Structure formats: structure tokens, C-alpha cells
Amino acid sequence: MQHKLLGRKPVGNPRRVWKQDNLLISVASAGPMETSLKEKNEYTYRKTRRAVKTCVDAGFNLIGCLWADSKMAMEIVRAAEACGGNVQFQDLKRFGGMGRKNVFCEKNDYEGAIEDTKQWKCIKAYCLWDEPITEERLTETRRMLDYCEQVRPDVLPYTVANPDYNRHCRWEDNAYAPYIDSFLDTIDPVQMSFDYYPIGKPEYDAALQLDNSTMWSDLEIVRRAAKKRDIPMCFWYQAQRFPWHKVYYTFHFNMARSMAHAGVLHGCKGIECYTEFDGFVDPATGREGVFFEPQKRLNTELLNLGNTLMALTCDRVIHDGTLLPDHPAMEGLRTPLEESELVASGLVPRTSISEHTDPYGNRYLMVLNRDYEQTATLSLRLKKSSHIYEVSKKDGEQVLCEEAAMTLPVYLEPGDLKLYRIQDAAEDLYTIEYYLDK
Incomplete structure (x- = not known):
């Protein structure tokens, strides 16, 4: 039987510099994030350093600093540099923000932050804004992305869009597709990344599983909008237990597996794992958690498929x-x-x-x-x-x-x-x- 070797090109927004060579398998942060903007102690930092190694061992090729302040972000960077991990850098006390109005820095010093961290080889991306939604925030994110691309063309200037359950872009108001269009046309991002965490939402029904989830309509809206603009798509899936909902006690990893594969089904080039409380990392120690082995298996399988997925x-x-x-x-x-x-x-x-x-x-x-x-x-x-x-x-x-x-x-x-x-x-x-x- 003949065996054909076919070349594939890196993928990326043709109007942007940065291009993606391989399937992105990322995680939001190393360790628990619920305390990341609160006062921390040395035990928390030790736990985070261990969690970075756990992320690398689980097969993630990009580790985020979601919700991190300056000291926590640098703990993640130093640990990743030491163990061969790659980092998506974020420092909410210095630049960027979350959503519509959650800004924790007195000055949006993204220029200084990029300059001060350029010596770290492990930093492969900067998370510039988490879920911008107003025109003001979208425009600000565009300005940050343009600057990052100019001074650091070798790194991914990253942002992520909201799901349809944000009250400012609800599907019930016919506002989600227009929001995605505005996000894409205003920012013109390198990747079209968005998130959706359905299990534990008020309307979640265990008997229906995800049959009634608008995660599926969001995926199709984003897929079509991104494809129209020739921008690769990425998807954040839920891979954790939410302790404020009764489903906390019944969440199992096949739920996460199904959601990750939903992203693959829609042609995503980045499969991004959101875990905050109890997942593949043990939040008490930073070591291997309850879902470590199935998470590692999923990541391994996706990376093995990745060479083909990137060509499609x-x-x-x-x-x-x-x-x-x-x-x-x-x-x-x-x-x-x-x-x-x-x-x-x-x-x-x-x-x-x-x-x-x-x-x-x-x-x-x-x-x-x-x-x-x-x-x-x-x-x-x-x-x-x-x-x-x-x-x-x-x-x-x-x-x-x-x-x-x-x-x-x-x-x-x-x-x-x-x-x-x-x-x-x-x-x-x-x-x-x-x-x-x-």
C-alpha cells in the first residue's frame, strides 16, 4: 500500500503575524485559582510550583496564569522554566482585566510587563484580556494585541470571548452572534477562543446531559464566524467539579472528555482545559489529582491526532x-x-x-x-x-x-x-x- 507524505502549513489569522505549528493543549492555570487574587503564603507558592510539574506531566503544552497577580505569575514562570513547560503569561495586578469591569491594576502596563518578561524562554503567550465584552474593552484589547504583535511577534497575543450566558450577550436576546461578530471584527484576534462550562449551570439536568445545552449553538456560531474570517478556533472545556452545585458530587471525567471532543468535532486547533477547584491537580497539594490519569490519557490521544487535525x-x-x-x-x-x-x-x-x-x-x-x-x-x-x-x-x-x-x-x-x-x-x-x- 502506498504511503503519502503531505505537507501542511502552520495555521493562523492571515492578517496576523503569529502562526500555530501544532495542536494547542492548554490549561487555565497551575493549581487552584480561587485564592489567586487573595493574600498568599509560602505553602500556596510551593503548591503552585508542584502543580506546574503536574501540568507538564499531564501533557499540557501551554500552562496559563489565569487570575494571577505578579508574584504568583512569576512563581509559575520560574517553575515552568525549570521543568520544561510553556507559559501563557497573565498578571492582573499589572495589565489587562476580566470581562466588562473587573480591572485590578491601577495602570494597564502591558508594555512594561512584556518588556520585563521577555528574557523568559518559557513564555509563549500573553493573556491580554479575559472575556472582553464592551466596545471599550474590545478596542483596548485590540490595542494591546497590536502592540504585543509588534514587539513580540514570536509569542501568541491571546484573548478569549464570552459564552452566551453572560448577561450582555445572551442568546435569549439574540445578542450572541452579534457579539462574536463584534469581537472578531474589532480585535481581529490571532485565534478565536471562547469558553462554555455547562455542567452546574441552573438549567443543567443530569437526565438530559448536554442535550439542552446552548454550548452546541455557541460552538456552531463561533465556528461559522471564525471560518468566514479564516481565523482558527479554540475552545475552553470544563474539566472540574464546581463545589457550589450538587453536581459536584457526581462530576466524572467522561463529562470533560465529551466537552473536549465537542471542540475537536467543530475543528478547533486549541483544546483548552478549565480547572479551578478539583480536577487533574489536587488543590490541597498541587500533586496528581483525582482526574490526573484520564486527563493525561485524553491529552496524549489528542496530541497523537494533532498532526492530522492541524491539516483539516x-x-x-x-x-x-x-x-x-x-x-x-x-x-x-x-x-x-x-x-x-x-x-x-x-x-x-x-x-x-x-x-x-x-x-x-x-x-x-x-x-x-x-x-x-x-x-x-x-x-x-x-x-x-x-x-x-x-x-x-x-x-x-x-x-x-x-x-x-x-x-x-x-x-x-x-x-x-x-x-x-x-x-x-x-x-x-x-x-x-x-x-x-x-
């Missing part, structure tokens, strides 16, 4: 009928199965597919089990006879699983996703491997 463009996302049925948030966003170019039938409840292409016209199919409690078994009827290859999560290689077939059998663990290449059966068999062509 998402063309469409299709859900079965149990997702947001007749929900107004999905109006105009739902793609029917009839519009699939690959699949004729076979979706079962709580499953989704998405179709992707590479620059050479090769076709890929993702299949997601949105159910994080039960396995899913599908028999997808294809629209034409095809050779089918699965992209292995163990090593990223393409493995022939069906030859000249009209049906693709798929078995998925709870919250799991699989990636297939679909090739016309009239063609000779061949596998594909991508390499970075800079």
Missing part, C-alpha cells in the same frame, strides 16, 4: 435529533443529515458527525458519542463505496479498517470521538502522513 478544515457539523430539538438557539444553525457529503444514515441518539477536508481534497469524518454515561454503537451508511481508515489515537497513523465498503461500523466509549479518512473505493489504497512545511 471543518466543513459541516451534523447532530442527531435529540440535541436542542426545536430550540430557538439552534435556528439557522442546524445542518440536516441530507446535506452530508459522506453519510446517508445511521446516527443514533446523542451522536454527532463532522466532515473535514485537507488542502489536497482528502475527506475525513469525525464521529462523537455525546453521551457521557453510555457507550454508542453505530452503523453509518455511506453515500458511496469507500475505503475507510481510522486515524489511531495511539500513534496518529492511518489504519485501514474497511475496504470498498458502504457501511462504517463505529463503537464509542462514553464521551469518545473517532477520526476516519474516507477514500473513494475506485482509487488505489494509500495512507497519509502529514509533515509541517514552514
